[in-house]
Amino acid sequence: MEARNVRYCMTDEGYFDTAATALPWPEALRRFEEVSLRQFGNPSSSHEAGLQARETLETARKAFLARVGFADGTLVLTSGATEANNLVLKGALQKGRPLLAADVHPSVWFAREGSDVVETGPDGRIAPEKLASSISKKTSLVSIVHANNETGVVQDVKALGEVCARKGVPLHVDGVQALGRLPVTLSELPFAFYTFSAHKFGGPRGVGGVIVRSATLAPQILGGGQEKGARGGTENVAGLAAALTALDLATRSLEGEGPRLRKLAGLLTDEIRTAIPDALVNSSANGLPGLVSFSFPKLLGEEIVVELNLRGFAVSAGSACGSGKMEPSRPVMAMGRTREQALGTVRISMGRHTTEDAVRRLAAALRQVVEKQKALA
Amino acid sequence: MDIQNVGFLAKTLTLASPTPADLMNAYQRLSARGSVAITCAPAEVGPTLLAAENAGFFGMRVQGTTIAAYKGKEGPCYDTGRTARYLGSAAAVLDDDNHLLSGSLRVCEKTARLYSSNAYQGILEVSDPDPALLARLEKDPAPFDCDTFEADARSLAESIEDREPGLEPPRIVFYPGPFKALILSDGTMVRRGKRLLVSPEQASELVKRDGAVLDSDLPQTAQIPENFGTLYKTEGAACLLGDLALHSRTEGKTDFDALDGIPAAMKRRLRAVLSRNEDYFILTGSDPAQKDGCCPSNDVGVANGLVQAGILESHGAGTNSDCPVTLYAFASEIRAGIGKPKFVRSEAFRAAVLHRLESGPRWSRKAALRLSLAVLLAAALVILGWALFRQIGG
Numbered sequence: 144m145e146a147r148n149v150r151y152c153m154t155d156e157g158y159f160d161t162a163a164t165a166l167p168w169p170e171a172l173r174r175f176e177e178v179s180l181r182q183f184g185n186p187s188s189s190h191e192a193g194l195q196a197r198e199t200l201e202t203a204r205k206a207f208l209a210r211v212g213f214a215d216g217t218l219v220l221t222s223g224a225t226e227a228n229n230l231v232l233k234g235a236l237q238k239g240r241p242l243l244a245a246d247v248h249p250s251v252w253f254a255r256e257g258s259d260v261v262e263t264g265p266d267g268r269i270a271p272e273k274l275a276s277s278i279s280k281k282t283s284l285v286s287i288v289h290a291n292n293e294t295g296v297v298q299d300v301k302a303l304g305e306v307c308a309r310k311g312v313p314l315h316v317d318g319v320q321a322l323g324r325l326p327v328t329l330s331e332l333p334f335a336f337y338t339f340s341a342h343k344f345g346g347p348r349g350v351g352g353v354i355v356r357s358a359t360l361a362p363q364i365l366g367g368g369q370e371k372g373a374r375g376g377t378e379n380v381a382g383l384a385a386a387l388t389a390l391d392l393a394t395r396s397l398e399g400e401g402p403r404l405r406k407l408a409g410l411l412t413d414e415i416r417t418a419i420p421d422a423l424v425n426s427s428a429n430g431l432p433g434l435v436s437f438s439f440p441k442l443l444g445e446e447i448v449v450e451l452n453l454r455g456f457a458v459s460a461g462s463a464c465g466s467g468k469m470e471p472s473r474p475v476m477a478m479g480r481t482r483e484q485a486l487g488t489v490r491i492s493m494g495r496h497t498t499e500d501a502v503r504r505l506a507a508a509l510r511q512v513v514e515k516q517k518a519l520a
Numbered sequence: 521m522d523i524q525n526v527g528f529l530a531k532t533l534t535l536a537s538p539t540p541a542d543l544m545n546a547y548q549r550l551s552a553r554g555s556v557a558i559t560c561a562p563a564e565v566g567p568t569l570l571a572a573e574n575a576g577f578f579g580m581r582v583q584g585t586t587i588a589a590y591k592g593k594e595g596p597c598y599d600t601g602r603t604a605r606y607l608g609s610a611a612a613v614l615d616d617d618n619h620l621l622s623g624s625l626r627v628c629e630k631t632a633r634l635y636s637s638n639a640y641q642g643i644l645e646v647s648d649p650d651p652a653l654l655a656r657l658e659k660d661p662a663p664f665d666c667d668t669f670e671a672d673a674r675s676l677a678e679s680i681e682d683r684e685p686g687l688e689p690p691r692i693v694f695y696p697g698p699f700k701a702l703i704l705s706d707g708t709m710v711r712r713g714k715r716l717l718v719s720p721e722q723a724s725e726l727v728k729r730d731g732a733v734l735d736s737d738l739p740q741t742a743q744i745p746e747n748f749g750t751l752y753k754t755e756g757a758a759c760l761l762g763d764l765a766l767h768s769r770t771e772g773k774t775d776f777d778a779l780d781g782i783p784a785a786m787k788r789r790l791r792a793v794l795s796r797n798e799d800y801f802i803l804t805g806s807d808p809a810q811k812d813g814c815c816p817s818n819d820v821g822v823a824n825g826l827v828q829a830g831i832l833e834s835h836g837a838g839t840n841s842d843c844p845v846t847l848y849a850f851a852s853e854i855r856a857g858i859g860k861p862k863f864v865r866s867e868a869f870r871a872a873v874l875h876r877l878e879s880g881p882r883w884s885r886k887a888a889l890r891l892s893l894a895v896l897l898a899a900a901l902v903i904l905g906w907a908l909f910r911q912i913g914g
Binding site: 453468469516 | 789792793796798801802803804805815837843845847860861
């Protein structure tokens, strides 16, 4: 499989939903196939095939940790970030009341009932002093998002982690959008748990994990004793090997891709601000590269997504159905937007395949769609 | 079947309510330039025309309940330097041998002779042959390239002009032939043998210059013409092949009265779709009539009512949201297949909708009947009361 010959299912350039899933690296998929065919043994088996698979698994695990700058850490493999976040939060719920950032992913927000919430500011960031005042004696864990999946806002993990360290509370960082898309050296960040998913940086689906500093996890999937008892189930050897390849490629491309994607995001933001003056921009120039979030008051993001899809562009909306009615994006609401504004939120996320020409065409289409939606509202 | 010219092959046949097999058989039995005169019931005109086309006849023309059809399109194409010029109002015409005439067209000798026959009298002008080429016809004929259909269709598609739907109510026209279809300057395809809704200006021109007939029946019993410009975008020149009736709206399904009672907001939305020339609009939520539907929306309920009335057509937008997102277009304008839906606009139908939105409620036959019955009932009660009063009083 040659990278240059790969054709994806839709027009690559019209794909603006990298934050949902990134275009896979062909090299990573090739690695998955290679390991699946050659090291097919069960890593728990004591025979040669099993031992070979075990060796491949542990080599990939060490290399993965080294690649994220945290060679001394522990990597517990899961089926993805949802499971990884659940694993961390369920354990924290058993110990006390987690403190959740208002913009966390639903795979963390499920714990809302037994938790406290720390609000984000109008810029989407959590002020360290606000976090400090929100931590109580009952707080068993602080859970934040490194780079928000809907707004692209990047938290100052170091500052927030230092607050947690001072208060003696473990910090969970949902790094799903950050790993492979921001320069990350985990050894410099004071977290207890850092979760990720491989398909967000061009690896295969079904591969994720929790990178653990020193705290212990409360296992949720039992039986088998894999991952040193933290998560039962046969390890996805090929998945981790492929994830390592993808992370390697993504990280190496960051130096060039980061500034390029920021420039494209800036271009899109400028075009939309000029064309649609009442559009609200939720993302910031120093957020996740290539992620732009707009709110179009009085419109529905979901309808804009459908309109753009019919014009050949894939984007996302932040709203969802809850309790029988349309619920706006929580991270956008947490930034102080009204319900009417937040319901019209659209997320545009770019990747290595995105071109300037495609961005200009998307801007033109978005302008057309918003004008139409306003006229037909 | 009544054979008028008896011989090895008949010159003229008269057929009464023939089956497709009868027409096939008649075609075989006709001489090379023979013709048939078909009589049939009004309801049989459409199917009989199709059967005649399928049997290989050309130049069919409907006159009342009689259809004249001709044989003679088989044979080689040789060049004699002749040109045919269409004299009617359409941008192009499609004959029964898939020639697309847009203004003038170079034609082979065989087609020129067909075009010079009674079938096309007054609507086509055919130039005389070049004597030198004509002289070669018997011994050394010059070949002629008949295969210009694709290129002609492409240039026709490029020439189609968008037309804003007018406020005047559309008219019903019936085009009797001899061409299989006329393509008007805005792409409206006027199919022979069908009662179609077109704009008043188009109807007037078709009557004056193409022999079309105006029909005064209710608009909801007429059909909506296809648009060549939009069909060409999705199907290419192939949209002119086949029976040209496959996509037609079925008759009698549209209840324009349903537009009278809809809320002002929906009227505004429909007007905006029409004035902006949009293909569709999108609504989020479920029909309030649907039990346990997510995000109930009155707008969706109203739009679904218009779908029931045959004015709109809906298409699930297929999002991942639990709340349904539905796309609404005017009836029969959605071409849903694999992947994204495509849209084929029916300008005449849009004009009919716009006219109804602008003109407001009118007396439908049903309403008029109800009122008449109510008046009669009231009169009967008055007479009965008066009679009783007289009897009691007397």
